[in-house]
Amino acid sequence: METLWIVLLGLLTAGYFALAGFDYGTALLFRLLGRDDRERTRALGAMTPFVLGNEVWLVAAVGVLFGAFPRLEGELLSGHHTVFVLIVTGLVLFTASVQLRGTNPAWDGPLIAGALAVAIGWGWLAADLTGAPPLLWAAGVVVLFALHGGTFVAWRLPGHAGHRARVLARSLVLPSALFVPAAVLLADPVRHSTPGLVGAAAVLVLVLGAGVTTGRTAFLCTAVACALPIPVVFAAQDVVGPETMAHGTTLSVLTPVVFVVLPLVLLFQFATWWMVRVRHA
């Protein structure tokens, strides 16, 4: 029972970073992807159909955190108060600006600022947990998300914007790859080094893999590379322990809910992807 909930929390968190990661990444890059505003709108528009579905993975993760790990929820959030205020403020700014922008570039500033704040916030949290320099992690997560946004647009959009995205993504592979060993070497000793090292190695391989592949494969590489860091840091520092979990009755109430909801979400989100799928001519 305990393992199930730890796996579930990890899955939802990983899902959030894999999906919302390209939301933020596209927001960071799209100004560079078009020669004029019409092209930029189109680059951004490759991502917007998925925003609602992507961002709610975090909402679900925090819901599970509250319901199944109540003592961790309070401790984690209040213990990193300013970091989470930054993340949440960035999230609000980002979500609202995506909606408000439409074809109006006046919202580009708040949109990019929101995405940047969220990325920096998650990096800062990981740095706080591992003792590595916050600046390194902040830059690392920003670069990782941008890389993910790049492979996403490169996969989804044909023509100039897609080509520019591919070039930009390629140029972000090396900085992303350098960030991984730096984050490992500059961290304090962690509680469980094995998951930490295995996770870091996986991220490194995936980032390099994104550099030598194209299209959907490159996108899947960066998706997993974005999904891993925060859950790996949590695992290495043993953040999610059974002692923080809710008791039996609460978990048995929540379990059937999860088994109904999760397959439904996967099915319907897959339907959204299928409906706006890339049509190869």
Added chain:
Amino acid sequence: MDPLGLARTQFATTTSFHFLFVLLTLGLVTLVAVMQTRFTLTRTPVLERMTRFWGRIYVVNYALGIATGIVMEFQFGLNWSGLSTYAGDVFGAPLAIETLVAFFLESTFLGLWIFGWGRLNRWAHLALIWLVTVTAYASAFWIMVANGFLQHPVGYEEHDGVLRLVDLGALLANPTFTAAFPHVVGAALTVGGVFVVGVSAFHFLRRTPEVDFFRRSLRLGVVTTALATPFLIGAGIAQFPVINHLQPGKMKAMPGLGIPLSFMMLIGVVLLLASWITLPLLARDWIVRLRFPLYLMVFSIPLPFIAAIGGWVVREVGRQPWLVYGLLRTEDAMSPVSATSMLISFLAFTGVFAALAVADWVLISRIARRGPEPETAPQPVSALALAL
């Protein structure tokens, strides 16, 4: 202000803003679902255009409202970690169900509804808006279960200074939940009805050529308000015996609570009378020809929102000094964070929320004033679908 005052003011402000978004979302989605059902059954083109126009306003409000919901969810852990430590096992369960069943599913369904427009089979597309509606009400249901527990804790046992859930059924049968939930549903439907009536009346005053479009909208809004207000008021009155029995100190807890309460009740009664007087005047468009009532309709748009905030203030302020009634004091639930951290979050969140509310209303009133687009050039239902 001390950290406790800041944390409380922050919660009150953000929750009030959040509630404004939620009410319009719940009310509007119901009316949009009714419009789309009638379109799917009759294939009348004007009904499709109505679904699109009101649906667009709904989606804007939802997408900005979701941002406020994210903040609400984080705020418990950020500023009130004492609540999750002490009562998280019980209070967290309905909250987790809410985020999974409602938030997670609702957004997924809505995303598909937006992009399925014109791509999906029309019955499948109709089913989606009803799934969005059902999950939206499920959200209100579970949040009120959680809130009902704070008002009157049931279904728990205390072990080693921490509450454990022993009976979910007791949470669902909690009188402070069962009495309040119908009242909230009535309030949401009233907000939706009055909003649609007000915007339609505005277009009659401006003599927009879309007479059939706004006549149908106005009628739907008036009928909704006329049906919702008796239910709303009845459910409201039915709460008094529950409160007197379970929270006898509520009305005395804070002097001055009687004022928002009586103001809320006054607005409820006025809307009830106004909607029932309007019903017979819908025949032969008398209400439009009289013209004067149209002004009243436009000015009524904010009334149910004001009433809802009044009702919420009475419910939540009346709970003080308890966070979980009789078990956990508000001051004991606050996170151990510095005054500076609290000030930063207070400024960040209230600033962002105020900006969101302004953006929401500016955008909604722009779409509402512009009216439906010409039949020949339909626009996508959401800006999120623009580039497709």
